[in-house]
Amino acid sequence: MAQMIVRNIEDSVKTGLKARASLHGWSMEEEVRHILREAVNQPPPARTKLGSRISGRFAGAGLLEPLPELHAQTIEPMVLGE
Template sequence: MATLTIRNLDDTLKQALRIRAAQHGVSMEEEVRRILREALTHAPKPQSFGQRLKERFADVADADFCLPARQLPRTPPPLG
């Protein structure tokens, strides 16, 4: 198991954490573990790059959007 140290935690936040832990009948450490577990197990799955592009340009590139025809790359210059 790993250990995590959090520095410079705001006093107000620490007090709120202490109260929340007491309400749930657990230690502050256990409450932080629960909060992190809940936040990270229900985090949305990251979208693929293509899906993000599609959503980003949805208003300007609809189904009628035509890509230009691809061309063969130019022949590289001879070596030497």
């Protein structure tokens, strides 16, 4: 089995690990192994493209037709302070 050293862990993290280990009735080292096993065995989150995420967020917001695409149109900058 491999070994790993993790340095510079905040005191609050160490305290939390100790508390969790105590709740489970095992050592802090076993608690860390348990957390790492769970993290590695979970399926990765689905990666959706930004446009799909934006579309999903605003689905049902009342837009009934697709927005026109803007090709080769210049956009004038805003003028502030006039």
